[in-house]
Amino acid sequence: MGGAKGKTREAIADAAASLFASNGYAATSVREIAREAGADPAMVIRHYGSKEELFLHTMQVQPGDALRFDEPWNTLGIRIVEYVLDADDRLRSVYLELIRGSDAGRIGTALSAAHEDNFVAPLVAVLPGPDAELRARLVAAMVGGLMYALWIVEDETLARTDRADVIARYAPALQGLITPDPAL
Amino acid sequence: MGGAKGKTREAIADAAASLFASNGYAATSVREIAREAGADPAMVIRHYGSKEELFLHTMQVQPGDALRFDEPWNTLGIRIVEYVLDADDRLRSVYLELIRGSDAGRIGTALSAAHEDNFVAPLVAVLPGPDAELRARLVAAMVGGLMYALWIVEDETLARTDRADVIARYAPALQGLITPDPAL
DNA sequence: GTCTATAATTGGATAGAC
DNA sequence: GTCTATCCAATTATAGAC
Numbered sequence: 001m002g003g004a005k006g007k008t009r010e011a012i013a014d015a016a017a018s019l020f021a022s023n024g025y026a027a028t029s030v031r032e033i034a035r036e037a038g039a040d041p042a043m044v045i046r047h048y049g050s051k052e053e054l055f056l057h058t059m060q061v062q063p064g065d066a067l068r069f070d071e072p073w074n075t076l077g078i079r080i081v082e083y084v085l086d087a088d089d090r091l092r093s094v095y096l097e098l099i100r101g102s103d104a105g106r107i108g109t110a111l112s113a114a115h116e117d118n119f120v121a122p123l124v125a126v127l128p129g130p131d132a133e134l135r136a137r138l139v140a141a142m143v144g145g146l147m148y149a150l151w152i153v154e155d156e157t158l159a160r161t162d163r164a165d166v167i168a169r170y171a172p173a174l175q176g177l178i179t180p181d182p183a184l
Numbered sequence: 185m186g187g188a189k190g191k192t193r194e195a196i197a198d199a200a201a202s203l204f205a206s207n208g209y210a211a212t213s214v215r216e217i218a219r220e221a222g223a224d225p226a227m228v229i230r231h232y233g234s235k236e237e238l239f240l241h242t243m244q245v246q247p248g249d250a251l252r253f254d255e256p257w258n259t260l261g262i263r264i265v266e267y268v269l270d271a272d273d274r275l276r277s278v279y280l281e282l283i284r285g286s287d288a289g290r291i292g293t294a295l296s297a298a299h300e301d302n303f304v305a306p307l308v309a310v311l312p313g314p315d316a317e318l319r320a321r322l323v324a325a326m327v328g329g330l331m332y333a334l335w336i337v338e339d340e341t342l343a344r345t346d347r348a349d350v351i352a353r354y355a356p357a358l359q360g361l362i363t364p365d366p367a368l
Numbered sequence: 369g370t371c372t373a374t375a376a377t378t379g380g381a382t383a384g385a386c
Numbered sequence: 387g388t389c390t391a392t393c394c395a396a397t398t399a400t401a402g403a404c
Contacts, residue, residue: 008370024287026210030398040371045399100284102336103208115337131353137333137342138354144337145329149321152286153299153328158321169315170322173357192387214380224389229381 009047011037016044017058021093025055025101052106059094061114069122076126077175080139081167084146096151119143129180139177146170193231195221200228201242205277209239209285236290243278245298253306260310261359264323265351268330280335303327313364323361330354 015036019028030051034041048054067083069076098114101107123136149155158166199220203212214235218225232238251267253260282298285291307320333339342350 027287029396031396041398042371042373042400043369046369051398099332099336100287103211103284108338112337112339115333115339120339131349133341134345134349134353137339137345138350138357141329141333141339141342141354142326142357143329144332145325145327148283148328148332149299149325152283153296154292155296155299155304155321155325157317158325161318161321165315165318166322169318169361170325173322173326173360176357176360177353213378215378225380226382226390227388230387235380 006047008037008039008043012039012044012047012054013058016054017090020055020059020097021090025097025107052104055097055101056106056110059097060110061091061094061118065091066118067122069126073126073128073178074175076178077171077173078167080143080174081146081171084143084150085163085166092151095147099147099152115140115144123178127178127180135177139174142170142174142177192221192223192227196223196228196231196238197242200238201274204239204243204281205274209281209288209291236288239281239285240290240294243281244294245275245278245302249275250302251306253310257310257312257362258359260362261355261357262351264327264358265330265355268327268334269347269350276335279331283331283336299324299328307362311362311364319361323358326354326358326361 012033016028016033019033019036030044031041033054034044037044044051044054048057067080071079095114098107098111102111119140120136123139124133127136129135149158196217200212200217203217203220214228215225217238218228221228228235228238232241251264255263279298282291282295286295303324304320307323308317311320313319333342
């Protein structure tokens with residue numbers, strides 16, 4: 001882990017990230033990754049063992065991508081919606097490709113882990129009140145729903161809708177699960 | 185369209201539906217479908233033109249699967265959540281495989297169409313009040329979120345949670361978008 | 369560490385006899 | 387309508403020279 005030793009190794013990872021993001025897992029070949037990286041197909045396997053390993057190594061939610069759940073609860077719904085709306089292309093494609101590849105055992109596991117680590121667990125940790133775990137899991141589901149509509153179904157009308165309007169309508173639904181409901 | 189003429193044709197469709205549902209699009213081969221149907225691989229192509237055509241022909245939301253949107257609005261949120269929770273294996277796998285295959289052009293289009301025809305359009309038609317289209321699209325997103333959490337991520341904890349509790353927590357969020365908000 | 373060459377499979381789809 | 391035989395393209399992954 002140091003210096004310029006793994007130059008081609010990094011080039012392969014970069015090329016893979018770019019191609020997996022653009023064309024998806026199935027449509028990206030090891031040959032194509034090697035060509036893009038200026039390396040040899042054999043090196044791709046030599047460095048990462050298999051195409052799936054390389055995919056899992058590359059398509060990960062980075063530490064910097066994580067949403068902060070430690071600020072005031074009464075605006076958390078808004079911040080969560082903004083997190084999805086403001087996601088950059090890389091983060092977006094990571095989730096998108098994990099979802100699309102979720103039938104392959106390891107990739108499905110990686111998606112479950114990302115969902116659990118990045119949304120469910122932090123939410124469970126901060127949510128006050130009863131049924132915290134259930135509410136956290138349903139909030140996480142709603143986040144997934146926004147990703148689903150915008151990134152998978154590609155609801156263009158929704159994507160073109162004024163950002164503030166989407167937040168004004170969707171965030172309260174999240175907030176309703178975040179703020180403990182005395183009546184329930 | 186009658187009689188016992190297309191016997192193998194139907195056998196192929198049935199085998200394809202079963203295999204696509206169990207193993208997904210990519211992992212299912214034309215040869216396997218033929219074997220399961222007791223037919224010849226060539227017949228699969230002869231009848232349906234291509235594997236993708238067969239997939240699109242097979243993995244469709246049937247008329248009987250459709251949710252009714254014409255009953256009283258104040259319980260629509262509950263009925264929508266129940267629709268997802270009560271979905272049978274076939275309907276579930278149709279959505280699941282459309283989502284997973286959504287990077288292939290035609291399949292992605294089919295998913296968008298199913299989403300639009302089965303959720304967004306009927307909702308827009310019945311929702312009263314302002315921003316009906318935006319609210320309909322966000323309700324559809326929430327439905328997708330529940331599918332996402334239960335079927336793609338396979339949140340086992342959520343799946344094991346008491347049905348009534350899930351409804352009690354998630355349906356109000358949908359209902360909040362369905363019932364016009366005078367303050368907005 | 370790197371590359372050439374190729375193994376070993378598998379896939380979808382077609383041609384043409386019956 | 388049906389089946390036999392096969393084509394052709396593409397894949398991941400490996401073996402072994404340099």
